[in-house]
Amino acid sequence: MAAVTSNSTREEQVKALQKKEARRRRLPLLPALLFTIVVTQVPFLMSLYYSFTKWTVTPPSPREWIGIENYTDAFTNMFFRQAAMTSVIMTLTSVVLSVILGTGVALLLDRKFFGQGFVRTLIITPFLVMPVVAGLVWKNQMFSAAFGVLNWVLNQVGVESIEFASKFPRWSIVGVLVWQWTPFMMLIILAGLQGQSSSVIEAAKVDGASPRATFFQITLPHLRPYIELGVLLGSIYLIQVFDHIVVMTGGGPGSTNVPLFVNQRSIGGGWRFGSASAFSIVVVVATIILATFGLRVLSGLLEGEEAA
Amino acid sequence: MASTQFPGTRGVGKAIYRVLSGIPTGALWFVVVIWSIPTFGLAVNSFRGRDDQRNSGWWTVFSDEGGTSLDNYETVLTASSTNSILESLANSFAIAIPATIIPIAIAAFAAYGFAWIDFKGREWAFIATVSLLAVPLQVALIPLLQLYSGGAHLTLPLMDKTLTLIPDFGLAGTTTAVWLTHTGFGLPFAIFLLHNYISGLPKDVFESARIDGADHFTIFWRIVLPLSVPVLAAFAIFQFLWTWNDFLIANTMIGAQRTEQPTTIAIANLAGDYGRNEHLLAAGAFVQAFFPLVVFFSLQRYFVRGLLAGSVKG
Numbered sequence: 001m002a003a004v005t006s007n008s009t010r011e012e013q014v015k016a017l018q019k020k021e022a023r024r025r026r027l028p029l030l031p032a033l034l035f036t037i038v039v040t041q042v043p044f045l046m047s048l049y050y051s052f053t054k055w056t057v058t059p060p061s062p063r064e065w066i067g068i069e070n071y072t073d074a075f076t077n078m079f080f081r082q083a084a085m086t087s088v089i090m091t092l093t094s095v096v097l098s099v100i101l102g103t104g105v106a107l108l109l110d111r112k113f114f115g116q117g118f119v120r121t122l123i124i125t126p127f128l129v130m131p132v133v134a135g136l137v138w139k140n141q142m143f144s145a146a147f148g149v150l151n152w153v154l155n156q157v158g159v160e161s162i163e164f165a166s167k168f169p170r171w172s173i174v175g176v177l178v179w180q181w182t183p184f185m186m187l188i189i190l191a192g193l194q195g196q197s198s199s200v201i202e203a204a205k206v207d208g209a210s211p212r213a214t215f216f217q218i219t220l221p222h223l224r225p226y227i228e229l230g231v232l233l234g235s236i237y238l239i240q241v242f243d244h245i246v247v248m249t250g251g252g253p254g255s256t257n258v259p260l261f262v263n264q265r266s267i268g269g270g271w272r273f274g275s276a277s278a279f280s281i282v283v284v285v286a287t288i289i290l291a292t293f294g295l296r297v298l299s300g301l302l303e304g305e306e307a308a
Numbered sequence: 309m310a311s312t313q314f315p316g317t318r319g320v321g322k323a324i325y326r327v328l329s330g331i332p333t334g335a336l337w338f339v340v341v342i343w344s345i346p347t348f349g350l351a352v353n354s355f356r357g358r359d360d361q362r363n364s365g366w367w368t369v370f371s372d373e374g375g376t377s378l379d380n381y382e383t384v385l386t387a388s389s390t391n392s393i394l395e396s397l398a399n400s401f402a403i404a405i406p407a408t409i410i411p412i413a414i415a416a417f418a419a420y421g422f423a424w425i426d427f428k429g430r431e432w433a434f435i436a437t438v439s440l441l442a443v444p445l446q447v448a449l450i451p452l453l454q455l456y457s458g459g460a461h462l463t464l465p466l467m468d469k470t471l472t473l474i475p476d477f478g479l480a481g482t483t484t485a486v487w488l489t490h491t492g493f494g495l496p497f498a499i500f501l502l503h504n505y506i507s508g509l510p511k512d513v514f515e516s517a518r519i520d521g522a523d524h525f526t527i528f529w530r531i532v533l534p535l536s537v538p539v540l541a542a543f544a545i546f547q548f549l550w551t552w553n554d555f556l557i558a559n560t561m562i563g564a565q566r567t568e569q570p571t572t573i574a575i576a577n578l579a580g581d582y583g584r585n586e587h588l589l590a591a592g593a594f595v596q597a598f599f600p601l602v603v604f605f606s607l608q609r610y611f612v613r614g615l616l617a618g619s620v621k622g
Contacts, residue, residue, distance in 0.1 A: 035414055122344050133593040
């Protein structure tokens with residue numbers, strides 16, 4: 001565009017413009033940011049306040065300030081600790097299993113073959129099924145002792161029927177979650193596989209690397225960021241799992257996670273909003289500590305972007 | 309192919325090779341069949357009558373003369389006082405559409421701000437916003453329900469005076485309360501996803517636009533939005549699925565208010581009611597799942613691209 005000599009003036013121009021804009025810069029951000037803060041932070045702050053009060057809605061009683069009593073209760077409450085453990089175990093196992101299975105399916109799909117589109121569609125469909133229905137389908141048509149496919153198969157090989165959902169409540173739910181989330185992981189990892197340059201793989205083949213070595217030393221490292229993204233997005237959603245549990249076990253032994261526990265204590269019938277708020281605040285703080293890993297990834301992204 | 313015409317070791321090798329290379333496809337079809345059994349069973353049951361569903365598993369349809377019909381779909385799609393799937397579909401749209409579009413509009417602006425406008429405390433504000441992803445919904449539901457059903461009032465200590473910060477809009481039990489809540493909960497994730505993408509757009513574009521005298525609004529409207537279509541679509545899919553399939557928030561905000569219930573509650577109620585209408589569940593579920601399927605498969609090509617761009621380098 002301009003000649004080389006005008007470079008300095010151009011830079012000055014840029015600087016002047018940027019300064020002039022400095023005030024206007026925040027303008028487009030403000031309404032969006034304000035709204036975000038109001039709808040997300042304000043309810044959180046209100047919960048924080050409620051957590052220091054004794055507040056029961058049914059039977060109605062006045063809200064009174066009781067300090068940290070709710071918190072000491074939360075830490076000594078055995079059921080709450082169990083719910084927290086359940087949350088961690090459920091989220092971890094379902095994320096890990098769906099990543100492993102998703103990688104497997106993605107590897108199988110990463111080829112050209114007849115009926116590719118059809119197969120992809122069939123595999124993705126569970127991801128789109130509504131959680132309440134997914135839970136009920138598995139409970140009534142897969143796990144059920146009377147009309148469950150799994151039990152039908154067991155009967156064929158001479159094993160007695162098992163009512164899976166009540167016998168193994170936690171693992172039944174994990175099974176449904178894996179069924180729904182494997183397709184999602186598959187989508188992300190398949191994109192990773194398709195982004196891999198074929199020349200690298202061919203070079204490895206020429207150098208005499210076994211398919212196994214190629215997978216573990218070339219493909220898997222290449223897939224790492226994709227797997228991390230899948231784990232991150234999966235955890236964000238799976239930590240909030242609620243609907244599946246309500247319809248499948250109603251929180252039966254070993255399947256009450258934190259959302260369900262908090263729900264039982266508050267809007268689901270306990271109506272003790274003060275203490276339920278305290279439980280939630282504990283969870284938030286714990287999650288933020290645990291999520292330091294996730295945040296580090298985030299700030300890593302921020303730094304990377306500034307370096308670029 | 310030609311190898312069959314040449315008997316000998318080479319032909320055998322080729323045959324073995326062909327069998328071996330067929331294994332992945334076989335394994336794939338195996339996985340597909342296993343993965344589709346629940347959906348397939350649901351599909352079969354949606355065509356079976358109430359008594360059939362109660363007395364036998366769905367696979368007996370292939371051996372017995374169970375008989376299939378479209379009766380369930382007919383019942384589900386004809387609105388009546390006992391079942392309200394059709395009516396609830398309208399409610400679901402009244403929730404899912406604003407709850408998808410509004411967060412996108414706000415978050416796109418905010419994400420652009422976080423990515424390309426320098427201001428003090430930018431990173432801090434960004435992390436504070438995104439870390440709200442960790443908040444369990446249930447915490448905020450209680451205060452929100454309070455807000456919707458009574459507004460917000462602040463009683464000043466020492467003075468016997470109550471200020472009304474937010475008046476009571478009478479939102480409790482309406483679809484408005486549900487999409488407002490979804491909008492709030494959708495924002496942190498929207499900002500996270502959109503920021504990843506928008507911050508990865510080439511810097512030169514913005515600088516030359518600025519030199520040409522474009523203000524932020526113009527840059528956002530004319531450059532950022534058109535370039536961000538994949539990530540906007542990816543988020544739209546996520547958010548639409550989440551809000552369309554949500555049970556918890558709708559149940560908290562609307563509960564037993566029949567006229568305002570989305571499909572999720574209507575369908576869950578089919579399973580309740582002492583199983584009186586449980587045979588309609590499968591058909592209802594397919595009617596309900598039709599719209600997410602359309603949304604997903606029409607925007608599918610953007611989905612993965614939008615999720616990956618920005619968060620995965622290279």
